[in-house]
Every structure is written in structure tokens, then in C-alpha cells.
Amino acid sequence: MDRQVSAPADSKTVPTKPTRLRSFFHSQKMAPYFFVAPFVISFLLFMLYPIISAFYMSFQEILPGEETFVGLKNYQALNNEHFYAAVSNTVIYTIWTLIILIPVPLVLAVLIHSRFMLAPVLFRSALFLPALTSIVVGGAIFRLIFGEMDTAPMNTILIKLGFSPQQWAMEGGTAMFLMVALASWRWMGINLLYFLSGLQNIPKELYESAEIDGAGSLSKFFRITLPLLKPVTIYVLTISIYGGFTMFTESYVFWTNHSPGDIGLTLIGYLYQQSFENFNMGVGSAIGIVLLVTILVINIVQLKLFGQFRREE
């Protein structure tokens, strides 16, 4: 490697005679390539071919041992009411999870982190526990709690409060509620964890000096906490958009992918149905490609708006 290149950064601090190896270890030019190598290698080795192949499959009709090119037919097949129902459910679900699963855990994390909090470790663990249960079992428990009989726990409570019992899994509105509730229950603790680890990164000194300037709790939250949590918040936003658009299991556990009037059909559910239940892998791939492009565009735009591609943050 060229010693001259690495010299400017290191020349002052490394007075010893630089060898080639040494300069490599000190080279700010070479180091990033070494660090990103695992990703580049695993991408080229394991992901590139499957991705290209999936893209290609979306233009094919696939039968056992036969693959025929059919042009845009698979994409044209998406012009039907089930696909639109899946799109609409998925978008509404994503919006709900964004509304609930970002601000709430952020505020909860700040509260747990505050010095007024009693037993923070206990509550942090309690809220995280649901994330540990498998979705199959979590779904079974939710089905029982939100059963449609008058004796099911949630309907019992509704009746006691003077409301009429609900057939939760049979109507669009309550069906969406079930999916969002299950997701909130399972993911609240995880997002809380992200925000808590982000809060550890904020030096206490900043708050102390703000207090000396006479800043109140709210102003500290908006002037210090929120801006410094921005990188983690952007992360949570990005994965929530992804998580919302690719939701499947939260619907599957209630209706095993066949919901009345498509009230629980999601894009991945529809993809799964086409690829594996009806064995139309071509159409399935087309749904996947449409989905991939959608999430990617939304996230790239969002990340650009938040300045994540600028040279220096």
C-alpha cells in the first residue's frame, strides 16, 4: 500500500519507521474496506444470485421442472381486488404501528431512564417479556382473550362496562385492532430497548449544564433528548416501516391466511398464498418485487429527508 497516502493522517503521531504492514493498520483509507468486507463478501456470495433470480422469476411461469418466460403477465395479474385489499390493510396497519410503536416507547424509555423512576430494571424487563414468546403461542393467547363468546375475558369486561360484546375477528375494524394490539404487545419492549440503549449515549453533563441554565424537563426533552436520539429514532422508523409492510404472522395467527372478506390479508400473506398455497411462484415473486421497491423507495426518501446520506452528519 502507498505509504504516502496514509502519511498525512499519521505522520505526526507515528514517528517510528513505517513498514508496509504498519501503515496498513494505520491507514484511514484502507480500514473502512476491511471493516465492510464481511458484508460485501456475504452479499456477493449469498444474496446477489437469489435476488437476481427472484427478479427473473417474476417474469416467469413456474411449474414443476418447467420455467417459461411470460413477460409482464405476473404483474398484470396483480390488478385484482384481493391485491388491493392487501395493499390497503398493509398500509393502514403500518400507519397504526408507526403512530403507536415509535412515540410511546420513546416516552416510556425516557421515563424509565429518568431519576424519578422506581425499580427501572424490573419494569424494563416486564415490558420486554412479551417479545420472548413465540408468535404462535402469543397468537393463541390473544385468540382466547379476544374470543367471540360472551365469556371470553375481553368481552366479559366490555359487558361489565355496559358495552356490547364484539366478534373481534369477524369485522374489519376490530380485526385491525387485533393485529395492531398483538404487534404492540410484542414489539413495545423491543423498541423500548432500542431507545434505552440510545439514551445511554447521551452524556449526563449535557443535562447538568442545561439545568444550570434553568431549563425545565420539557425543554430538556425537546432540546437535548430528542435531537440526540435522532439516529436511533431513524433506525426505529426505518425498521418499523419495513416491519409494517412485511407483516404476516400477526394476521396468520388469527385467520391462518384466509380471513373473511380479506379483512386480515396482508401483502406478504398474499405473496405466501400465491407462491406456496397456489404454487404460483411467478406471481408471488412479482408481489415481492413490488413490495421491495415500495419499501425501499419510502425508506430512501425518508432517510434522505433526515440527511442520512450526507457526507458528514
Added chain:
Amino acid sequence: MHNKLLIALQSGVGAPDIADIEISKFGNFLKGSNIPLAELDDLIQPEKDKFIQSRFDIYSKNGHNYGIDFHVGATVMYYNKEIMDQAGVKIDDIKTWQDYAEAGKKVLAATGKPMTTVEVIDNWTFWPMIAQQGSDMFDQNGQVTLDNETNIKTLKFLHEMVHGSKIAVPAPGGNHHKEEYYGFMNKGGAASVLMPMWYMGRFLEYMPDLKGKIVIRPMPSWEPGGKRSAGMGGTGTVVTKQSKQLELARQFLGYAKLSKEGNIRVWKTMGFDPIRWDVWDAPEIKEKNKYTDYFGDGIFDILLEIKDEIQPVNISEKTPQAIDLIRKDVLFKPLKENSMTPEDALKKAADELRK
């Protein structure tokens, strides 16, 4: 699990020698001209007349057979004798669906309980009722028949029971496999339920309080002398062409699922109605077990009585899609929401299938 099998067969590597494929997914494996499953015709041929033929037809394509089922899945009516007695209805007097509807009115009047529950997000009520009349979602050539006269009449009959005379209710939870339904039925929620024979296991496991109260009878017929059952559901065991011991696997499958011993074991350990009818009166079948404890001794007498009336279904490549439409729209909208007429619901789904 079956997506794993699809992937292994499609890529040509990693499939097992022998696999079970559920009937609603079976069509996927028969698509195209390179069927990845081994033909089983020569194993079945020698003793073909000892079996319920329709159970082979559902796993066949172009005259070749690719799968062997565990059971006939003969659909029967399970009556709750206690409720029927309360209403003063003699179960054996119910011969036709008309009798059944009349009996339902008496049950409702006397006990306040519905005569039956109807699946609104699954197909185990509607399908056997059309299949017993020789109708189906598709004809034998795979043409869509979902919106034919018979089917419209049948769905109207169900609609009248639910929304007219109110002698039937949509199954709690939507079908007969939901926690809600088991709890409801176990407490004596309805006087009867139409399900295949393999549903016996569910009674044993999930509705223990009905032990000794359930009587199994053939389905009511649509006219006197009409057919009284239909073979529903199923799991076909196959041998994949990838098998390195193809012949051995085929022979083993033949022994396990076609022999008398094998068929007797199917009853004894799984509680299914075996596809080989000449074992139905074998002494081993008559032995007492947990099923006879629950339902009494006459289970196989009923089967023998309807042996030649068990109507087949037609399986097409589009069956998974048709079942999906029925599960989400065709029954739910007229029977549960009452937001569409039976005729419109059937026509709309049939049009989509024809596309």
C-alpha cells in the same frame, strides 16, 4: 411444512422418500407435465375393488394415481341425543334435509337451542352438502361449476336456516375448529353438527363432556333415496421421484396403507375410517376402544350402510384458489354478514375462478 417439500421438489434436491400432502395442496404437485411424484397404479390395481374408489381419484391425474389416503372422510351427522330427546324428536325419523329443518324448528321451540352450526369461514358444511348431490366446485374436467343451480339452491337452504327459520347459527369462531366452537358445543350449544368421520377425534379431545350423548347417523338426503354422504378432506401419502430407494419406498407405502393390517391400524391408532372397506366388519375393528367408549358400538355399521353412497369430490389445479374464495367470501357474506345473496356470492366467485 409443505412449502419445504415444494422447494425441495422444484429444485430437484432434498425431498424425502415418502411425504404426506394435504388434499387442498395436492393440486400444486400435479401441475404441468413433469409430475415429481411416483405413480402408484400397479400397487393399487390388484385389490382395487376392496377400496372406496373415489379416494384414489382425488389424487390422480390423466388416469394415473400419485397418492394414498388415510381415510374415507365420510361425512356424517353428529346428533346430541340429549337435546333431541328434550325436543321430543326421534333422530331416526330424520331422513331428508326437509325432515331435518322441521326437526330443527321443534328443537328451537322446545329448547331455545339451534339445531346446528354452519361453517362460515370454512368449507366443511357447504361442500359435503353439494357433493352428496353429485355437484361440486368443478366438474370432472376441471370446469368451474361453483355457481350451478344445485349449489345456489343449497346455499339458499343454508341461508334460510340461518336468517329465516333461525334454526342454525354461524359456528362460534367461524368454523368447527375454533376454541370458541369447542367450548360452545361441549356445553350442549347446538343439537347437531355435520362433519366427516375424522372429526370424532375432536370430540374426544376437546368436547369430553359430550361422551355418551353423541349419536352418529348418515347425512340427511335431498330427496328420499338420495345419497347420504360425501368423502371430505384427506391427506395423500406420496413417494417422490427423487427417492434413491424408489421401489422400496413404493412397496413400503403399499404395505402400510393398502394392506388389511395397515387399514386396521389406521382405525385403532388414529380413529379414522380406513379406505379399505373390507376391513370395516373385521373383528379387530369391532374391538372396544376409546372411540367406541365415546360414540357407542355402531360406528362401522353406519359406514357399511352408506358405503355406496359416499360421493367423491373433484380436485383441480384451481382447488386451492376456490377453497380460499369460499373461506373468505362465498359463505361469509351471505351466511354471516347477510350482505350478499347466495346467488350473487356464488356467481362472483365463479367468475373470478373462470378468469
Added chain:
Amino acid sequence: MYAKKKWLSLLLFALFAVLSFLALFPFFCLLLASFKPSTELLRYGLNLQLQPEILSLNNYYYLLADGRIYFVWFSNSVIITVLNTALALLFSSMVGYALAVYQFKWRNIIFATVLFVMMIPIEIILLPLYKLIVSLRLIDTYWGVILPFVVSPFAVFFFRQYAIGIPRDFIDAARIDGCTEFGIFFRIMRPLMAPAFGAMAILQALTSWNNLVWPLVVLHSEEKFTLPIGLSSLLTPYGNNYDILLSGAILSVIPIMILYLVFQRYFISGLTVGGIKG
């Protein structure tokens, strides 16, 4: 001032007690149900009645007495989870760190590729990835399960976001002290990123432990199955074995819970310990 603090603390305590109750209630139902015969659950639905006469360890007994296969699945899951988590943390933190602190030509392209890989629905690459793993002779091996996803794009992204928030003063100071670029990462940044490692360790382990779709496709021999595959094989079209399902689910939570307890202490360490020098 003191009284106000006390009030606030109590208010917070009450709020979190309610939230924790909501979070734990379904979990508690599950725990209780796992000690009851499944017929109870179906007969009377979910309820919190404690009838000592029907509570028993029977469900656990069925699970464990059913041959030793449950333990085999369990230990397979442990092996895969440990390997996967350790490698994913190492590689992903390296990549995320480089994307955050270095200016280099390919940075934005690699970052965009990370996002791209992150957004791919796994369902559409199952078949081609399977073919690839077959041709690499990794089918039915643990490496076949682990390697394709060994650099987790989610973790890369998280480490990147975390490293961005760490002041550069640390890095500059280390360079002045003559530290190599790798030394800076392993000796300076790694401890500074401890909370991120803690969070990612738990989440990677959780993902790996519960992962079903890909391991199901790759693993063929029963003795190589992971716990989720094994448990899902207990769900059959001819009825679910609720007894074993619930007790199996409870037992499968324990290792991750231990892991959580081990790693959660990293949340209270971090930057504040050392503070910013000079």
C-alpha cells in the same frame, strides 16, 4: 421539591405497574394454562382460576418423556443461536462502524445495499437461495442455516446509527496516542458501544432462536432440527396438541430470558461511566 419528586415517582410507578400488568397478563395466562390439562382451556376458555386439584406438571412430563428428542432440538437451537449471534455481532458492528465514521468512496452505495438487503422479503428468495445452498453443499448443515444471514443488515444499520452518536473526540484522541484503526475499533469503540452490543445481542439471539422459515427449509434430518421446527411439527392438520405446545413454549423462553438477564446490565453502563475527556 422533595415532595414533588415523591409524587412523580409514585405516579410513574403506578403508570408502569398498569403497563406491566397489560404486558404480563397474557404471559401469565400462558404460564397458568401450561399447568392445566388442555381440555380445561377449551371447556372453560381462558381463566385465572387456581384449582390446585387440576394443576400438574403432566404437560411438562409428556414433553420431556417423549424421548430425548426435545433436548436434541433444544441444544441444536442453542448451538445455532450462539454461533449466529456471536458472528453477527462481530461482523455487523464492524460494518456499521465503518459506515458511520469513515468517509470513503463506496460508503453510500454500501449503505444503500445494506438497506436493500434488509428490505427483501425472504419468501421470494427461498427457492433460489435453497438452490445456492445445495450447490455449495451446505444443505442440512448448521452453516447452511447461519452463513447466508451472518451479516445482519438490521444490526449493521443499528450499529451505524449508534456509532454516529458517539463523539469523534474519542477517535481523534486515540489516533494521537498512536492507536491503529483496528485498535480504535476493538479497544475504544467496542466498550463505548456496549449498550448497542447489549441490545443487538438480545435481539439477534431472539431472532435466531425463534427463526423458523429458513432453518425449516435447510435442515432435513430430525436430529438436526431446531426447537421451532420441532415444535411446529407438533401442530398437525388433525388437531393441535395444546398440552405440549404450551409447555414447550414456556420452556423455550427460558434460555432467551437468561440471556436477557445477562446482557441487560450493559444498558446501565456506557458513555456516562467515563464521560468525555477534555
